[in-house]
Amino acid sequence: MATSSMMIPDLGGAENVEVIEVCVAVGDTVNEGDSIVVVETDKASMEIPASSAGVIKSIALKEGDTCSLGDLMVEIEGESESAPSVDKKQSVLETEVAPEVSAPELSAEPAVSAQVVSEQLALVPDLGGSTDVEVIEISIKVGDEIAEGDSLIVLETDKASMEIPAVFSGTVVDVKVKEGAKVNVGDTIAVLTTKASPIIAQVAAITQPKSDVAAAAVVADSTAPMDKALESESAVAGVIASGVSHAGPAVRMLARELGVDLTKVAATGPKQRVLKEDIQAFVKQKLQAPAATAAQGHGIELPPTIDFSQFGAIDTIKMSKIQRITAQNMTRSWLNVPHVTQFDHADITELEIFRKGLKAEAEQKGTKVTPLPFMLKACAMALRQFPQFNVSLDNDGEHIIQKHYLNIGIAVDTPAGLMVPVIRDVDKKSIWELSEEVIAMGAKAKNKKLMPADMQGGCFTISSLGSIGGTAFTPIVNAPEVAILGVSKALMQPHWNGSEFEPRLMMPLSLSYDHRAVNGADAARFTSFLAKVLGDIRHLVM
Numbered sequence: 001m002a003t004s005s006m007m008i009p010d011l012g013g014a015e016n017v018e019v020i021e022v023c024v025a026v027g028d029t030v031n032e033g034d035s036i037v038v039v040e041t042d043k044a045s046m047e048i049p050a051s052s053a054g055v056i057k058s059i060a061l062k063e064g065d066t067c068s069l070g071d072l073m074v075e076i077e078g079e080s081e082s083a084p085s086v087d088k089k090q091s092v093l094e095t096e097v098a099p100e101v102s103a104p105e106l107s108a109e110p111a112v113s114a115q116v117v118s119e120q121l122a123l124v125p126d127l128g129g130s131t132d133v134e135v136i137e138i139s140i141k142v143g144d145e146i147a148e149g150d151s152l153i154v155l156e157t158d159k160a161s162m163e164i165p166a167v168f169s170g171t172v173v174d175v176k177v178k179e180g181a182k183v184n185v186g187d188t189i190a191v192l193t194t195k196a197s198p199i200i201a202q203v204a205a206i207t208q209p210k211s212d213v214a215a216a217a218v219v220a221d222s223t224a225p226m227d228k229a230l231e232s233e234s235a236v237a238g239v240i241a242s243g244v245s246h247a248g249p250a251v252r253m254l255a256r257e258l259g260v261d262l263t264k265v266a267a268t269g270p271k272q273r274v275l276k277e278d279i280q281a282f283v284k285q286k287l288q289a290p291a292a293t294a295a296q297g298h299g300i301e302l303p304p305t306i307d308f309s310q311f312g313a314i315d316t317i318k319m320s321k322i323q324r325i326t327a328q329n330m331t332r333s334w335l336n337v338p339h340v341t342q343f344d345h346a347d348i349t350e351l352e353i354f355r356k357g358l359k360a361e362a363e364q365k366g367t368k369v370t371p372l373p374f375m376l377k378a379c380a381m382a383l384r385q386f387p388q389f390n391v392s393l394d395n396d397g398e399h400i401i402q403k404h405y406l407n408i409g410i411a412v413d414t415p416a417g418l419m420v421p422v423i424r425d426v427d428k429k430s431i432w433e434l435s436e437e438v439i440a441m442g443a444k445a446k447n448k449k450l451m452p453a454d455m456q457g458g459c460f461t462i463s464s465l466g467s468i469g470g471t472a473f474t475p476i477v478n479a480p481e482v483a484i485l486g487v488s489k490a491l492m493q494p495h496w497n498g499s500e501f502e503p504r505l506m507m508p509l510s511l512s513y514d515h516r517a518v519n520g521a522d523a524a525r526f527t528s529f530l531a532k533v534l535g536d537i538r539h540l541v542m
């Protein structure tokens with residue numbers, strides 16, 4: 001067993017290069033090719049692999065150090081006969097090329113020291129989340145000399161057309177897109193030849209096993225937002241570092257093992273390098289995501305997060321707990337329940353005459369009677385008549401739970417958010433009792449005095465916007481209930497009585513129902529029944 005020194009190899013002429021990652025610890029067993037350190041110049045980051053297998057005995061560099069050709073990297077005890085020497089070019093630089101690019105072949109020739117021509121790909125940048133965007137114009141052709149900032153192509157989304165500028169200069173040798181084609185972030189627009197600096201040439205020479213991989217290894221930073229005008233140097237850095245993101249091979253290996261797309265990982269390392277911790281955080285967030293997305297909507301992608309302040313002044317206001325719960329409940333209902341809404345009108349002309357006639361008596365009793373208690377009573381009757389509306393679907397997908405009680409919730413809009421207190425045993429209560437209870441529950445809701453029990457046990461819900469206005473709306477079923485009645489403002493309308501038009505007070509009804517539990521014909525029967533009962537409230541005593 002011999003102990004040998006492993007040195008920093010030729011870094012393409014670069015000196016005082018920063019060590020950004022030490023990939024080994026004393027005592028580690030490494031194989032030939034395993035990364036020892038990662039260094040980064042202002043143009044590239046590179047791994048310096050072990051030139052032979054062995055056990056690390058000491059490490060001469062730490063993160064943040066600078067190093068140059070010939071500096072001691074590590075001492076390693078292994079089977080190699082002699083210490084690798086820089087002059088023998090036994091160390092191999094491996095740049096952070098895309099994982100698909102195979103291990104480089106050793107070039108026996110010294111690194112290229114003059115400027116050389118290399119091919120680079122001009123890629124479609126981040127399109128602000130748009131996908132399959134149409135190319136409406138090609139602004140370049142083979143042979144064109146283009147400068148950084150020149151327009152390559154013009155794209156058009158359904159919202160805007162945009163020019164895609166070159167982020168580096170060069171000569172067009174191939175145009176990869178056609179007018180009318182649909183492109184996405186990362187797609188190749190064109191292949192350009194550019195004059196690369198020595199270090200690029202060095203890296204390219206070492207890392208390109210085949211000439212046709214050259215372009216793949218030398219790709220522009222596809223993650224650059226389109227509005228980010230990269231300076232040529234940083235564009236080149238992107239070119240060298242990776243086709244997709246900055247990360248060391250160990251990190252890339254971890255990403256590959258976990259099936260993580262590095263371009264999706266937020267980098268927190270120096271110079272926006274993706275660290276192992278970033279991948280771990282990404283995976284953790286993804287593992288936690290199902291719970292969140294379930295609440296958000298069965299894994300359906302959320303709308304894009306937009307910085308609205310770029311369009312004008314904004315405030316970000318914390319939602320109340322009730323608003324958050326309501327949002328979750330609404331989303332859950334909307335996504336779980338196949339909704340249909342049945343519209344109808346009830347002629348409440350006579351009901352209103354009767355109701356107004358109760359005014360004096362109501363005042364005497366210290367209460368007030370609105371159309372709502374009549375609606376409650378009529379709905380209880382309709383639920384009795386059509387029991388398929390007084391059910392909940394078992395989550396096992398195989399059973400329906402039939403309810404034999406008649407509790408009805410009333411939606412109450414309060415400053416804190418929407419609440420639905422439940423009026424129990426509506427069928428057993430008088431209009432007077434219901435009036436008092438509606439007023440009491442409405443007040444409790446507005447004064448934040450409702451107890452959880454006040455909001456439980458509903459069979460059906462009424463959402464009345466009658467005191468406000470509107471002609472109809474489509475309420476969302478308050479699942480696990482299977483139907484909800486929306487009531488809009490009653491208006492005097494001409495009604496054909498068979499021989500002439502007469503003015504009648506017509507109240508719009510909007511019945512949303514869960515089409516798994518209720519069919520359309522029953523919904524039409526339900527609203528017709530309601531219209532009949534409200535049209536002649538003598539039915540309420542039948």
Ligand code: CAO
Nearest residue numbers: 370371372411412413442463464465466467487488489490
């Ligand atoms: N058509 C025409 N007028 C109607 C009506 C209708 N469909 N429904 C109610 N009105 C009238 C009432 O008769 C009353 O007028 P009068 O005082 O002249 O009789 C007026 O509108 C106000 O009624 P109200 O809102 O005080 O009483 P309500 O029984 O209709 O509603 C409750 C009770 C608790 C819902 C109510 O206190 C409330 O908060 N209303 C606001 C609306 C609301 O929040 N709706 C829930 C929507 S959230 O989905």
